[in-house]
Amino acid sequence: MSEKRRIVLEFDVDGDNFVSAGKASEAVKSNLKMLGLPPALIRRAAIVMYEGEINMVIHAKGGRAYVEITDQEISITLKDVGPGIPDIDLAMQEGYSTAPDEIRALGFGAGMGLPNMKKYSDSLEIQSEPGKGTTVKMKIKL
Amino acid sequence: MKISKIAEILEAEVLCCDGHTENEVMSACASDMMSDVLAFVKDHAVLITGLCNPQVIRTAEMMDIVCVVYVRGKKPDAMSIELAESKNIVLMTSKYRMYQACGLLFSQGMHGGDCLI
Secondary structure, three states: OOOOEEEEEEEEEEEOOOOOHHHHHHHHHHHHOOOOOHHHHHHHHHHHHHHHHHHHHHOOEEEEEEEEEEEEEEEEEEEEEEOOOOOOHHHHHOOOOOOOHHHHHOOOOOHHHHHHHHHHHOOOEEEEEOEEEEEEEEEEEE | OOHHHHHHHOEEEEEHHHHHOOOOOOEEEEEOOHHHHHHOOOOEEEEEEEOOOOHEEEEEEEEOOOEEEOOOOOOOHHHHHHHHHHOOEEEEEOOHHHHHHHHHHOOOOOOOOOOOO
16 A cells, blocks of 8 residues: 655745745645646645735734645645634625735735635635634645 | 737737747736736736736746736836746736737737636
């Protein structure tokens, strides 16, 4: 029987620098490419991770990202200790955003981040407590 | 459509990765909102934008976009060019405005691809 795959990647997401946002997603994408996974699947993982990473930078001053790749799935967990999401149902609506104008000027904050994460993942779970932080778990089946 | 043909139609100046201009582009998307790009873009696309920061290149990289056209004569910063070079993404700048650039490409057969929601 062949060995089971389990690759774990961890990243600190720097919340002070919008310019570097996306570095963790870039690294995850490179790893998935090296594993030779189908391009469409890699793109879905890259999109959800990137949207999540951008959200952590915009709203929570960064956080930590954990990615686990097995034979069955890619599991992405993003943890921050930011302000939390008071109303998750509202935040999930396309077009709803609390991002400031300067973020919009940079091309984000259109209220598409969470909807995109839901659209491209097989499961999305959000745990959030106002004032304490948010944990987002996403899974993509292989 | 080849990237070189896009440059010709838009009278654009290629800013980096000119060794990749014979690659084919299958669809096109025009937006200044990167989340919209992340929501709708298909494979091997060209992105037409007026936004010049490095997140444009990161978005392009995530979506396997092969070419970015900056409109209204805009030019990206050095970090964007460096990032694009490392990912083999062709960057070019055109004097046309976004509406005109889209119209010119569309009329020459470059359609949006299967991107209707």
